Amino acid sequence: MPPSAAVLERQRACRRNGLRRWCWRLIPLLAGFLVLLPVAVIISSWSDSQFVVWRHLYDTQLLELLANTLILLVGVGVGVTVLGVSLAWLATICDFPGRRYCEWALMLPLAIPTYVLAFVVLGQWDYMGPLQLLLRHWWPDFRVDVRNPLTVIAIMTGVLYPYVYMLARSAFVTQGSDVVEASRVLGLNVWQTFFRVSLPMARPAIVAGLSLSLMETLADFGAVSVFNFNTFTTAIYKSWFGLFNLQAAAQLASLLLLFVVMALLAERGARNNGRDEQGRRPQHHFRIKLQGARRYLAAAYCWSVVLFCFALPVLQLLLWAVQQYALEFDRRYWQLLQHTVLLGACSAVIVVTITLLMLFAQRGYGNRLTQGAITVAGMGYALPGSVLAVGVVLCFGYLDRQWLVPLQQWLGGGTAPVLMGGLVGLLLAYLVRFLAVALGPVQSSIERVRPSIPEAARSLGCSQWRLLFRIYLPMLRPGILTALLLVLVDVMKEMPATLLLRPFGWDTLAVRIFEMTAEGEWQRAAIPALTLVLVGLLPVVVVIRRAR
Amino acid sequence: MFFKKCSLPVLLAVVFVLSGCSDDSGSGTGEAATGQLVVYTSRKEHLIKPLFDRYQAETGVNIQFVTDAAAPLLSRLQAEGENTPADILVTVDGGNLWHAAEEGVLSPVESEVLVRNVPAHLRDAGNRWFAISKRARVIVYSPERVKPGELSSYEALADERWQGRLCLRTSKKVYNQSLVATMIEADGAENTQKVVQGWVDNLATAPFANDIQAMQAVMAGQCDATVVNTYYFGRLEEAMAAKGEQLPLKIFFPNQDGRGIHVNISGAGVTTYAKHRTEAIKFIEWLSEVEAQQMLTDINQEFPVNPLSKSSAEVQAWGTFKEDDVPIEVTGERQAEAVMLMDKAGYR
Numbered sequence: 001m002p003p004s005a006a007v008l009e010r011q012r013a014c015r016r017n018g019l020r021r022w023c024w025r026l027i028p029l030l031a032g033f034l035v036l037l038p039v040a041v042i043i044s045s046w047s048d049s050q051f052v053v054w055r056h057l058y059d060t061q062l063l064e065l066l067a068n069t070l071i072l073l074v075g076v077g078v079g080v081t082v083l084g085v086s087l088a089w090l091a092t093i094c095d096f097p098g099r100r101y102c103e104w105a106l107m108l109p110l111a112i113p114t115y116v117l118a119f120v121v122l123g124q125w126d127y128m129g130p131l132q133l134l135l136r137h138w139w140p141d142f143r144v145d146v147r148n149p150l151t152v153i154a155i156m157t158g159v160l161y162p163y164v165y166m167l168a169r170s171a172f173v174t175q176g177s178d179v180v181e182a183s184r185v186l187g188l189n190v191w192q193t194f195f196r197v198s199l200p201m202a203r204p205a206i207v208a209g210l211s212l213s214l215m216e217t218l219a220d221f222g223a224v225s226v227f228n229f230n231t232f233t234t235a236i237y238k239s240w241f242g243l244f245n246l247q248a249a250a251q252l253a254s255l256l257l258l259f260v261v262m263a264l265l266a267e268r269g270a271r272n273n274g275r276d277e278q279g280r281r282p283q284h285h286f287r288i289k290l291q292g293a294r295r296y297l298a299a300a301y302c303w304s305v306v307l308f309c310f311a312l313p314v315l316q317l318l319l320w321a322v323q324q325y326a327l328e329f330d331r332r333y334w335q336l337l338q339h340t341v342l343l344g345a346c347s348a349v350i351v352v353t354i355t356l357l358m359l360f361a362q363r364g365y366g367n368r369l370t371q372g373a374i375t376v377a378g379m380g381y382a383l384p385g386s387v388l389a390v391g392v393v394l395c396f397g398y399l400d401r402q403w404l405v406p407l408q409q410w411l412g413g414g415t416a417p418v419l420m421g422g423l424v425g426l427l428l429a430y431l432v433r434f435l436a437v438a439l440g441p442v443q444s445s446i447e448r449v450r451p452s453i454p455e456a457a458r459s460l461g462c463s464q465w466r467l468l469f470r471i472y473l474p475m476l477r478p479g480i481l482t483a484l485l486l487v488l489v490d491v492m493k494e495m496p497a498t499l500l501l502r503p504f505g506w507d508t509l510a511v512r513i514f515e516m517t518a519e520g521e522w523q524r525a526a527i528p529a530l531t532l533v534l535v536g537l538l539p540v541v542v543v544i545r546r547a548r
Numbered sequence: 549m550f551f552k553k554c555s556l557p558v559l560l561a562v563v564f565v566l567s568g569c570s571d572d573s574g575s576g577t578g579e580a581a582t583g584q585l586v587v588y589t590s591r592k593e594h595l596i597k598p599l600f601d602r603y604q605a606e607t608g609v610n611i612q613f614v615t616d617a618a619a620p621l622l623s624r625l626q627a628e629g630e631n632t633p634a635d636i637l638v639t640v641d642g643g644n645l646w647h648a649a650e651e652g653v654l655s656p657v658e659s660e661v662l663v664r665n666v667p668a669h670l671r672d673a674g675n676r677w678f679a680i681s682k683r684a685r686v687i688v689y690s691p692e693r694v695k696p697g698e699l700s701s702y703e704a705l706a707d708e709r710w711q712g713r714l715c716l717r718t719s720k721k722v723y724n725q726s727l728v729a730t731m732i733e734a735d736g737a738e739n740t741q742k743v744v745q746g747w748v749d750n751l752a753t754a755p756f757a758n759d760i761q762a763m764q765a766v767m768a769g770q771c772d773a774t775v776v777n778t779y780y781f782g783r784l785e786e787a788m789a790a791k792g793e794q795l796p797l798k799i800f801f802p803n804q805d806g807r808g809i810h811v812n813i814s815g816a817g818v819t820t821y822a823k824h825r826t827e828a829i830k831f832i833e834w835l836s837e838v839e840a841q842q843m844l845t846d847i848n849q850e851f852p853v854n855p856l857s858k859s860s861a862e863v864q865a866w867g868t869f870k871e872d873d874v875p876i877e878v879t880g881e882r883q884a885e886a887v888m889l890m891d892k893a894g895y896r
Contacts, residue, residue, distance in 0.1 A: 060891040127768035145753050228718045228757045241619045242887040244647050390623050397627025417631045500620045504612040515592045520758035
């Protein structure tokens, strides 16, 4: 007996739905695959065990490297969490003199690349730096070596706390003050409110910010090399640049990845226990009025962070820039600036769009496979930039040689590489590296959308796209803006991949900084560094004004 | 709301499409146009671009270039394979050039001009690369605190008399790796191991990230002597002179009774898959001629490789010296050995 028309119709609808489901699922799978490609190249380095190098590392420095890396991770982890969360809470929930300005001023250090802060601090504090010279003026025998783990931790913390601060801040903003009001009405004091109500609700965002800053710490090469502080990353570079053993370097890098995978899994565990949902527009009618000396203490605390992490370093850069102006500044700066901003803006839009689609697909049609793909997509950030760049270069080189160039010739083109040394290649590399940066903020805000809302919308006949544009986007606004900003600024600061993959003539400010710092001419790097910081400030200001 | 929010990035993207893509990104055409050259260089832009500009003005050849560290450039060349747009690789340090040649990305060049202008020990035995400038690694000391006669050789810095008086740059820098490689060649691995161990024992403070920092530590009185490349000394001298001060440090040329001081090079080679091979050879030949040699040495206070050229007045003021004429390839062949030896000695 043939099935009735109604049954057939239902089957067709099911098939359509199945197809749609798979189309959506393809997005995270593709993104994960893209990140996996260069990572796979790195992992495939194990095909040839570099026993000699490993033995040598084990005999001479492996323990030291592990200890140093661990000290750095613990130090920076504690530092950025304490600093970022406390500042975010003070700036969003409490009230003190100058709070409104402080709220955005605290994001400013984000614009300073780690390597820049490192050479500024060392320039100020080194043996012939102005501070030691001054002190020796009074005490001729005064000499101190500031190149120790504590300084490195302080520098990294000063640059990376904005990740935690921004994510925690957007979590506190979306919580709204009514949560705080309710808990105060129910008899909790300020501290209890913070620890028992706000903090648990903001935990997914805080953990996301923390994991970003830890990944950045793991991958950092610039700051640690200025201080000649040996970490896992410096060992990677040493194997590559000194032993010319890219295989061993890649193997070390894949171990680094292993750390990260474990950290990401832990993070997901932390997220799943976070209870934070939002189904309404947050209200901010009320702020905790700090009393008496506390007001000024809070103000002093927040402003001193701005002073030490931003104002003083920028002032030092400014001083150097004035000295070097005649020698260094020329018309090419407009071009450097243009390239830097263009690359940053394009990448930010691309990366955040893909992140959004990915997470949206996961939410609507996700399964364990897509979940895994998203985790993989978030790994690109942890690899040291230049290791990732090499992975990308090897992939692109292969694709060019085997597929794209023959195709191009078949279409009547030349033999020039398609991906290598082209803009597309560079943007792809940024995508691979910075997906994780956008994932954090967008994911933590998408998880706060209560499932009943999209369900209600769907039951009222709202289509998937309409759901995205009318429901999700407005609700995710703080997260999306944060993600755009982070990616934009991160791309502008990015150095190794830009160096290796940029097309001819596409020099950026970061490239210029490399040219100078590689020669040890820090003062000459001041003008590009200062320009980079100032350009990085604009989006920060824009985001603040719009995120209010 | 959403569109308002997106307006800025969209606007930027439009600007990008309108302006950026019409840029001379040079990756579009693969046709071998005459009068074109593509250079990958790990010599920094401000130290090489003046030469490109001069050559362009003289010959009309358009030179495009990309800068990066030596190892990434080599990886890029290897990944691009026969599609590479690069005609020439310019890099510093003999070890880096040797590795590039070993990896097969450089091709032999038959050129009478280069054989005439570049001494044999400063070019590859297989003519795959040629030095274009020379720099020496010397001892820089504080004349106030170091008595005449205390200094003699690199090896002597391991003596007990230098206990707590020595500063060094990190062993991660290729210049130190090459110095130790030539020491292994001259003294043998065992003796060199002892010497490097002695250096480490004598350190007044942890190794520095660059030569300038090490010299500043000597100026500040943290230590009495250090080992640096000559042009860093020149730069510091210049910076002090600009402030109307005299640099309170002096250069000492070590090992004058033995093999002579360790010299390193910056050099160039033609890539294996160069699309403009003839042009590339012409350009490297031009680099070895007196005029370009003069420019090269003036830009960065280095020594010319062409015997007919002279160093700048500032460089000549440092005095004359005997140099180690061991073939530069040694720095590449023994680089890994040197790195491991320094690791074993705890030289960070």
